[in-house]
Amino acid sequence: MSRPATAFNEITASDQHLRRARLSLLFAAVLWSLAGIFIKFLSIPPLTIVFYRSLFASLFFAFFVRRSIAVPRVALLVAALAYTAAISAFVSANKITTAANAIALQYTAPMFVFMIVHFLFGEKITGASWIALVLGMLGIAVICAGSAGQPDAAGVMIALLSGLLFSIYMVSLRFLKEFNPGTLTFLNNLVCCLILLPLVGSELSLSLKEGWIVAVMGVVQLGIPYWLFSKGLEQISVQEASLIVLIEPVLNPLWVALIVGELPSRATLIGGICIVGSLAFRYLRSSLNPQTV
Numbered sequence: 155m156s157r158p159a160t161a162f163n164e165i166t167a168s169d170q171h172l173r174r175a176r177l178s179l180l181f182a183a184v185l186w187s188l189a190g191i192f193i194k195f196l197s198i199p200p201l202t203i204v205f206y207r208s209l210f211a212s213l214f215f216a217f218f219v220r221r222s223i224a225v226p227r228v229a230l231l232v233a234a235l236a237y238t239a240a241i242s243a244f245v246s247a248n249k250i251t252t253a254a255n256a257i258a259l260q261y262t263a264p265m266f267v268f269m270i271v272h273f274l275f276g277e278k279i280t281g282a283s284w285i286a287l288v289l290g291m292l293g294i295a296v297i298c299a300g301s302a303g304q305p306d307a308a309g310v311m312i313a314l315l316s317g318l319l320f321s322i323y324m325v326s327l328r329f330l331k332e333f334n335p336g337t338l339t340f341l342n343n344l345v346c347c348l349i350l351l352p353l354v355g356s357e358l359s360l361s362l363k364e365g366w367i368v369a370v371m372g373v374v375q376l377g378i379p380y381w382l383f384s385k386g387l388e389q390i391s392v393q394e395a396s397l398i399v400l401i402e403p404v405l406n407p408l409w410v411a412l413i414v415g416e417l418p419s420r421a422t423l424i425g426g427i428c429i430v431g432s433l434a435f436r437y438l439r440s441s442l443n444p445q446t447v
Contacts (some may be wrong), residue, residue, distance in 0.1 A: 175389035179398040182379035182386065187405035190253030192371045193245055194414045198364060200246040202357045203371075205350040208241070210372025211380075212343035218336025218381065229329035233338070234345035236326060240319035241346070243312050251309025254407030254418035255297060258426035259313035261403050264396075264433060265290040266321030274325075286436035293428030300421020335384040343376075393440040396433070403430050 196203055247256040265287050271277045279287065294314065301310040330338060360368070387395055403426065410416045418426070 171389050175386045176394075176398060178382040179386035179390060179395050180401065182382035183399040183402040184405060185375055185379040185382075186399070187257075187402045187409060188375050189244075189371070190248055190257065190406045190410040191413055192367055192375060193248040194253065194410060194416065196364060196367055198360065199354070199357050200249050201242060201350055202354045203368060204238075204242050204245050205347055205354050205358075206360070206365075206368035207245075207371045207376055208238075208343040208346040208350075210369050211376045212340055212347060212372075214373045214377035215336050215340035215343065215380075218334075219340050220334045220337050229326055230333075230341065233323055233326040233330060234342050235349075236319055236323035237342040238346040238349050240316050240323055242350070243316035243319055247309045247313035247316055249309070251301070251306035251313060252407065252416055252418055252422060253410040253414075254422045254426060255301070255306070255310055256313045256316070257403045257406040258422065258429050259294065259297065259310065260316050260320060261400075261429055261433060262290055262294060262314065262317035263320035263324060264436070266318050267324050270321060270325050282436045282439035286432040289432035289435070290429050293425040293432065295425075296421050296428065297425035300419055300425070336381070339377075339380050391441065393437050396437040397441065400430055400434055400437070 193200075193203060244256060244260055247259070268279050268283050268287055272279050298310060298314075301307045383395070383399070386398075390398075407416075407418050407422075407426075411418070
């Protein structure tokens, strides 16, 4: 085979790998976006939902556990605790406020990361990150103002807390870069179950329908998309992957509106656009100019 033909075949194969990776990331975001529907259909307590979802997710990821290199135990503990607290707050927020509020405010996590690494590690916030931070904070202010005095005000605060807790989890991953993603996700969900078990021990009863829902949540809505996301990152940059999965906060409230009939308020729409738009700007700028921070 001639060299030009060989080069053409290599380019075609590379394009196919990239296409599959992007589809994996897109499918992961779609599956993640189903969380609001499942949570709205369950009448069991939020922590019970988190317990069972993590239980089934840990069973799924048990098949992907690998022997890993030694890592700081403190970092593993912080990651597991932050993960448990973050998903518990997110599910609780979905029970109290709208799915749109919960997912939009959860996506404030990257903004909190900017501030945490600035104050703890001395990293400068410059360029696109400052713009994203300002727009994101504006979105938070709009959503909080819209919920002031409303019955779901507590849910908005819990949703914002979930964003902060997820940012702590994201920062902890800096010290776990060499850790296998499947093993890490298995440990996080296993620790989550162990932490929550004493708290939900008297609320573990489920109907057959509820059992199926939490099982699907653990495997299909949480386990499989994390696996797809990890596979996608093997071919796609973090910046591009972050842009693709931004479809999650758009689809999540859309599914809930279509299936459950829960409509976001005007403040939620405006604030959500500010938050998601700020992140899209940040990641798109980083993709076009890798030196931009």
